[in-house]
Amino acid sequence: MTTPDGRRSTPASARAGGALARVPAPLLFVVSGLTLYVGAAVAVGLFDTLGAPAVGWWRILLSAVVLLAWRRPWRRRWTGRELAWAAAFGIALSAMNVVFYVGIDHLPLGVAVALEFCGPVAVAAITGRGWAERGAILVAAGGVVLLAGVTLESGLPRQDVVIGLAAIGAAAVCWAGYIVLGKRVAGAGSGIDSLAVGMAAGALVFAPVFARTAGDVVTDPRVLVFLLVVAICSSVVPYVLDQVVLRRVGTAAFSVLTALLPATAVVVGAVVLRQIPTWPEIAGLALVSGAIAMTARARV
Template sequence: MGCVPASLAPRPDPPSRAPGGLVRAVPAPLLVILSGLSSYVGAGFAVTLSALMPSATVAWWRITIGALVLLAWRRPWRRRWTGRALAVCAAFGIATATMNVLFYASIEHLPLGTAVSIEFVGPVVVALATGRGWRPRVAGVMALVGVAAIGGLGLDMSDAGQRVGVLMALAAGGAWAAYILTGRVVAGAGSGLDSLAVASVAGSLFYLPLAVTTAGAALVDVPTVLRVLGVALMSTVVPYVIDQVVLGRLRSDTFSLLQALFPATSLVVGVVMLAQLPNVWEVVGLVLVSGAVALGGTGGGNRVPGRRL
């Protein structure tokens, strides 16, 4: 992780407030896989809610419930925050919220695994722009070929809905790149969850005007409430708690390599939860994009945040 200015780096967490010791006993690679599964199971719940409310509203509920849980747990107001630190956290929160809103919009039109693969272009572009040596360049080419296989060959681009889905997924990838760059500033010193709590509040407030007229659809009956809670807990709270443990235990290259399993994980979740069977070109694209993320992450020394809010 890059250096964090002293004015921006909150104090380390007291031992009593750190993620549980039981989680620390689990092998780190298994934790990364569980984190990916949890996140995309939550996305699977989000797809089932698309008939009841806009995707932006689903994303807003996810962010808001996650913010409430993190606020109750971390109580970040007990720390001293500078104005600059709060501003950077707000930028981080808005970037991650935008990423989620756009991603949920994309999975209204695309299979889950396909949308995730296209979105992964964002991290690869960051690796291409900031990395050194041949790896990020080769990774960029692999990612472009993979997206071409998915978007140009695996999808029917004459369909307006699929074109919208591809554009939304690419835009989500751009927001993911912004998340990585702002995350480098706010993360560090073992206080990621406190910064995340502040950031999630900023993201929730930013998108409140977009969701306020349709948010009540989440409260129509108990099954819908449970699915909304499932989205928030599985896609926000559980993965971020896991990542706070994993990011302190793995080298950046190992973490990035395991992160490359996420498109394949989302494909499995799409098949099991949503009966979304990929075609041959989509599988080829998934393999190429996953390989690009793995290769692009093995050459650098800076640890990069790997999970969406």
């Protein structure tokens, strides 16, 4: 492709993902999921110090700093439309992170991830065609009802359950927006650069709410190091891999691949957080993952 000034260039996500082009998309998703939820497990340990929403914002802020330093997107000539789409993408991503962390502060990690999958299921059902995509909504609904019912009867405080379910519902909506907007910026050939710009925009939008926690972070190097680990594991690595995969598959197929993620969330939750799932929870996870797999209409 050519840049706006007429020079030949290689798409940013293609340059970053050239070495990954021969790696099967499902394997990339396994790596993405493991790093994503290991980062989430580390983040849980910071909730008592900063609060779950603030940890989500710091994750975005530090990820933006890392990506901006790596990509230096200001060297690229941007149009107003490209910047607007990148900003919308980043704001959806930032909102998803903030409310997801609120969710996992009140619900087990595996359950929260499975419930959040309503977003990808909806994207796959809307963008796909045929009975399988429509039927997937019913299957996913069964899984969600089962998981929500188990959670309500789990002995957790009712207020925690209500807050957790509401936060994860909001995260599901944001995840759907992330997939749709992410495919658009990835298809434009500026995926990782747009990711850097978008994360910076998202961090700025939420800064008035969370910047007050800066004093707690800069005065405690240990907290800052852990936040950086969260940012790299849960944002930089998985979202860069997402941009690589999104250039190779459609939105429906991308949503199908996310069926691999609940299993990784359960494994990480069990090993790191000692959140052992019950059999009804496993059944609900299987239903949600099966619903996503049902929507497969494209090769991955």
